[in-house]
Amino acid sequence: MENTRLQLEWFNKSKALIPIETGKYGYTWVEPSDPRYCETHTIVLDDYYKGIQLKKDSNYxxxxxxDLLPQSDNLLIQGESGDVLEALTRVPEYAAKYVGKVKLIYIDPPFNTSQTFESYEDNLEHSIWLTMMRDRLLHLKKLLAKDGSIWVHLDNVEVHRMRILLDEIFEPQNFVMDMQWEKKYGASNNSHTIASMTDTILVYRKSTDFSPNRLPRTNEMNARYSNPDNDPLGKWKVGDATARHNIGRQQHPSVYGFQNPFTGEIQYPSNGANWYFKRETVKEFLEFWGEYIDGPYDKVEEENRRRIEGNDAELRSDIKPLILKEWNENIGKQNIEKYNKCVLPQFTPTPVGGAILKVYLSEVSGRVPVNLLPFDEVGHNDSAKKEIMALFPDEKPFSTPKPERLLERIITIATNPGDIVLDCFAGSGTTAAVAQKMGRRWVTCELKEHTFSHFVLPRLKKVVMGEDMGGITRTKGERVFDESVTPPEGISVDDAATFTKVLNRIIAENENFKSDSVVRELKRLTKTKRTKEVLNWRGGGGFQVAHLSPACFDYDEKYNIVKLTDEAHGELLIRSIAANLGYKLLEAGVGGIFDAYKGKSVLKVIEGVATPEMVDWLLANLDEEKTLMIASTGVMDGTREYLRKARKGSRILVIPDDIFCSI
Incomplete structure (x- = not known):
C-alpha cells in the first residue's frame, strides 16, 4: 500500500552527507552506500575526571x-555528532548501554542555516540542514527509551520544517507540545519587522509510556495555605466541599441534605454537584458537632434533589438526609464557640452556611507543566551569557547560550535522578553541567576542538570538582517574615516585601515621613528577611573524556574503489573492523589470539594474507562449537573454501572490499 502520510520533500533527500573537513561544519553529498558514510567510527577513551562531594557548611x-548521588558514569566525546550517534547505536559495547536507555534527548542544533551554511544557495542550505537532522534523528530515536522524550530547541527559521520531519520520524501521535521560551526580557529596537521574543522547543515522545513529572510548587502557591486552627496535619486552605457529576438517569448517591450544626438549616449541594465524600464519611465528619441520624425523605428533600439532578432523574428515597438527633439554638451557639476554638474536621459546615473542605499542603502534588517558559522562572539569553562569563571571564561568550534554569526545568519534567540525558550538540556544555548537578547520567559531544577544549571540558571539570558556584548551584534563601512580626491575616510574605519596597520609594524624599511613628510601625509589621542561601550542588561524580577514532576507510571516486587510510593499522584497524561488523571486543588477555566476538562467532583481524596454515592454527585454538570470522587484507587462493569446509559457518572477508558488503 502506498504511504499516504504527509512527508516533507527536499533536494537530495535520498542521499547522504559526509564532512568535507574534520572538525568543521561543511558537508558534501554522497550515495548512502559510500563507505565514508557507512563507516562506524570507534570511541577512543582519553582521561577520566573525578570529583569529591564537598562537606556541608553551616553558613548555607x-x-x-x-544530597542526590553524584553520577560518575558520564561520557564526553569530541567528534562529529552524526558519527558519535552511529558509534553509540552500532558499536556493541555502547549500543548495549545506550540503545533504548536514554530518557531525555535535548538538542539545540547549531545548524541555523544562514549562520552555518552561509556559502550555500538557499534551497541547498535548507536541504543540507534537513538531511543532517534527519540522519541524526533516526539515530536518536534508537537511543531513546520507550518512556523517553526528545526536545528540539529552534528559532523561527526551521521550526515549521522540523515539525514535519519529527512527525515523519517519531509519528504525529507522539507529538507532545511546542514549548515557548522567553529568550529575551525586552524587544530590540533594531528589529526591522516584528521582534522575536521566544524560541520554540518541539517535544516528542517515543511512545505513550512517556509521563511528564510535575514541577515543584512555588512559594506563592504555598503562601495560600495557613493553619488558623493549629491542625496537627499542617497548613491547609479552603477547598470546595462538593464535586461535579454528569446528570444521569439515576440520582448520584452523594446528593442529599444535611443539617447545619450552627443554624439548624438543611443544606444541599449546588445544581449538578454532590458532596465530595461518600455519605458514610460525611456522617463521620459531621458527628464532630453532635450525633447525626437519618432524616425523613419528605417533599422538601425531594424538591431539592430534583433541582440538583434535573427533572428526568430517578431519585433515590433509600438515601436519607442526615439530621442532628438533638438541636436547638443553645446547641448551635455552643457549636459556634467550638468552631472558633477547635481543630476543624477535614469536611465541615460553616456558621454562615455551606461547607468547606480542608485541602492540606502536605497532600497536594506539584504543579502541572505548561508550554510557556517565562524568563523570570527559567532565565534568558543575557542571564546565560553572565553564567558563561562568570566561568570564563577571559573568553567571549556564545551568542545564544541557554541558561541553566531552562535545562533544569526540562530535565525536571522529563527525567528522574539516575536517568540518562543526551545532548549531541554540547555547545557551552550547559545540558551536561545541569544534568550532573541534578544527579542524572549524561552523554554529550562537541564537534569543534576549540569549543570542546576551552568551554565544555573545563566547565564540566569545574562542576565535578565543586568549583562551579553559578547557574543552579545556588538559590537565594526564602523570603520570610522577621521573627518579631505576626503578619496580618491574608498578607503573604511577598505582599509585605512589595509593600515595604513601595513604601520606601514613597518616603525616600520626605524626612518627615521617615521619622513618622505610623510609617515606622507599618515597616515593623511588614518586616521580612531572607533565610540562608541554599546550595543545590556540592560537586562530586565524574566523567570519561573520549574522541572519535580517525577514519579507516576512504573512497576513490575516480576508480570506484574502497581504500584504507594511512591510520588503518594495528589496534585502530582491529577496533574499526569489529565495530563495523558488529563484534564486541574481547578484553586484553581474555581472547588470547582472537580480537572480538558476536554470539558464537569469533573474529580475527589479520594485516596480511590469510592462508590455510593460518586457518589451521586459529581453529586449533578455537572451541569446536564456535565459528571463525577472519578479516584480512589479503587471502590466498582456495583459503575461503578451505575454512568453510574445516569449520561450518566460518568466513573470510577481505579488507577493505568486503567489509561494507557484509553489513
Whole structure:
C-alpha cells in the first residue's frame, strides 16, 4: 500500500552527507552506500575526571538536590555528532548501554542555516540542514527509551520544517507540545519587522509510556495555605466541599441534605454537584458537632434533589438526609464557640452556611507543566551569557547560550535522578553541567576542538570538582517574615516585601515621613528577611573524556574503489573492523589470539594474507562449537573454501572490499 502520510520533500533527500573537513561544519553529498558514510567510527577513551562531594557548611542551607548521588558514569566525546550517534547505536559495547536507555534527548542544533551554511544557495542550505537532522534523528530515536522524550530547541527559521520531519520520524501521535521560551526580557529596537521574543522547543515522545513529572510548587502557591486552627496535619486552605457529576438517569448517591450544626438549616449541594465524600464519611465528619441520624425523605428533600439532578432523574428515597438527633439554638451557639476554638474536621459546615473542605499542603502534588517558559522562572539569553562569563571571564561568550534554569526545568519534567540525558550538540556544555548537578547520567559531544577544549571540558571539570558556584548551584534563601512580626491575616510574605519596597520609594524624599511613628510601625509589621542561601550542588561524580577514532576507510571516486587510510593499522584497524561488523571486543588477555566476538562467532583481524596454515592454527585454538570470522587484507587462493569446509559457518572477508558488503 502506498504511504499516504504527509512527508516533507527536499533536494537530495535520498542521499547522504559526509564532512568535507574534520572538525568543521561543511558537508558534501554522497550515495548512502559510500563507505565514508557507512563507516562506524570507534570511541577512543582519553582521561577520566573525578570529583569529591564537598562537606556541608553551616553558613548555607542545602536542598534535597544537594544530597542526590553524584553520577560518575558520564561520557564526553569530541567528534562529529552524526558519527558519535552511529558509534553509540552500532558499536556493541555502547549500543548495549545506550540503545533504548536514554530518557531525555535535548538538542539545540547549531545548524541555523544562514549562520552555518552561509556559502550555500538557499534551497541547498535548507536541504543540507534537513538531511543532517534527519540522519541524526533516526539515530536518536534508537537511543531513546520507550518512556523517553526528545526536545528540539529552534528559532523561527526551521521550526515549521522540523515539525514535519519529527512527525515523519517519531509519528504525529507522539507529538507532545511546542514549548515557548522567553529568550529575551525586552524587544530590540533594531528589529526591522516584528521582534522575536521566544524560541520554540518541539517535544516528542517515543511512545505513550512517556509521563511528564510535575514541577515543584512555588512559594506563592504555598503562601495560600495557613493553619488558623493549629491542625496537627499542617497548613491547609479552603477547598470546595462538593464535586461535579454528569446528570444521569439515576440520582448520584452523594446528593442529599444535611443539617447545619450552627443554624439548624438543611443544606444541599449546588445544581449538578454532590458532596465530595461518600455519605458514610460525611456522617463521620459531621458527628464532630453532635450525633447525626437519618432524616425523613419528605417533599422538601425531594424538591431539592430534583433541582440538583434535573427533572428526568430517578431519585433515590433509600438515601436519607442526615439530621442532628438533638438541636436547638443553645446547641448551635455552643457549636459556634467550638468552631472558633477547635481543630476543624477535614469536611465541615460553616456558621454562615455551606461547607468547606480542608485541602492540606502536605497532600497536594506539584504543579502541572505548561508550554510557556517565562524568563523570570527559567532565565534568558543575557542571564546565560553572565553564567558563561562568570566561568570564563577571559573568553567571549556564545551568542545564544541557554541558561541553566531552562535545562533544569526540562530535565525536571522529563527525567528522574539516575536517568540518562543526551545532548549531541554540547555547545557551552550547559545540558551536561545541569544534568550532573541534578544527579542524572549524561552523554554529550562537541564537534569543534576549540569549543570542546576551552568551554565544555573545563566547565564540566569545574562542576565535578565543586568549583562551579553559578547557574543552579545556588538559590537565594526564602523570603520570610522577621521573627518579631505576626503578619496580618491574608498578607503573604511577598505582599509585605512589595509593600515595604513601595513604601520606601514613597518616603525616600520626605524626612518627615521617615521619622513618622505610623510609617515606622507599618515597616515593623511588614518586616521580612531572607533565610540562608541554599546550595543545590556540592560537586562530586565524574566523567570519561573520549574522541572519535580517525577514519579507516576512504573512497576513490575516480576508480570506484574502497581504500584504507594511512591510520588503518594495528589496534585502530582491529577496533574499526569489529565495530563495523558488529563484534564486541574481547578484553586484553581474555581472547588470547582472537580480537572480538558476536554470539558464537569469533573474529580475527589479520594485516596480511590469510592462508590455510593460518586457518589451521586459529581453529586449533578455537572451541569446536564456535565459528571463525577472519578479516584480512589479503587471502590466498582456495583459503575461503578451505575454512568453510574445516569449520561450518566460518568466513573470510577481505579488507577493505568486503567489509561494507557484509553489513
Amino acid at each position: 542551607q542545602y536542598s534535597e538536590m544537594a
